[in-house]
Amino acid sequence: xxxxxxKSLLQHDDSASPQxxxxxxxxxxxxxxxxxxxxxxxxxxxxxxxxxxxxxxxSPTGEPAVASxxxxxxxxxxxxxxxxxxxxxxxxxxxxxxxxxxxxxxLVRRLDRNGAVIGxxxxxxxxxxxxxxxxxxxxxxxxxxxDGLAEEFPELDITxxxxxxxxxxxxxxxxxxxxxxxxxxxxxxxxxxxxAEVSDQFIHDRIREPTDR
Numbered sequence: 001x002x003x004x005x006x007k008s009l010l011q012h013d014d015s016a017s018p019q020x021x022x023x024x025x026x027x028x029x030x031x032x033x034x035x036x037x038x039x040x041x042x043x044x045x046x047x048x049x050x051x052x053x054x055x056x057x058x059s060p061t062g063e064p065a066v067a068s069x070x071x072x073x074x075x076x077x078x079x080x081x082x083x084x085x086x087x088x089x090x091x092x093x094x095x096x097x098x099x100x101x102x103x104x105x106x107l108v109r110r111l112d113r114n115g116a117v118i119g120x121x122x123x124x125x126x127x128x129x130x131x132x133x134x135x136x137x138x139x140x141x142x143x144x145x146x147d148g149l150a151e152e153f154p155e156l157d158i159t160x161x162x163x164x165x166x167x168x169x170x171x172x173x174x175x176x177x178x179x180x181x182x183x184x185x186x187x188x189x190x191x192x193x194x195x196a197e198v199s200d201q202f203i204h205d206r207i208r209e210p211t212d213r
Contacts, residue, residue, distance in 0.1 A: 019054070019086060019189075020055070020085045021054070021056075021087045022087070023037070023058070023089050023091055024082065024091065024107070025065035026092045028093045029065060029067050030067070033093070033122045033178045034067070043198045043201050052189070052190060056082065056085060057075050060079065060104055062075055067093070068093045088116050088117070089170075092121070093123055100126065100127050104127060105130055108127060108133065109131050117170060118170070122174030122175070125145075138159060139164050140159050140163060140171050141173060142174045163184075164210065177208075179202065184209070
């Protein structure tokens, strides 16, 4: 399924309302992958002089989440702040199994039942798989984790693409692929010219498609 379809999933009845995107940060998440996802949203608002996007950050406990590089990122609150988000990305990194507990799995299932588009960045795909949200769906994960994910969840259709969109499931391999995923979404939602301006702001010479390397 294309990014165009995700664009339609994100539309509100009131087109003037900003799209609210949530980020659930698990400890040891990848700072690069997270920043590469959230910064394009900020830049799109700045370049357009519009409030196209809003974002909220949550952690399972409501306390600051600690990235794999040791930097703490403050949360806007506990996971209740994600309830009004149309799309929620689970952001993880190393030690994802250790940082995934029953509460996290139940949360993403509940968000899915409530109609949110569920996404994953880097090893956040493991959380979606463990929650049963990727059965019969295409997905991707950081290349370092492909074999392990396939062994634990042999029923999954795992690719090595930069990002995958299948229905209301969005997965991203992490790193700078998060930037390309968001630039594609911005292009589909608000035009390729705005996406190009955002890309230029980050000295990003071209916007990659999912199958590009």
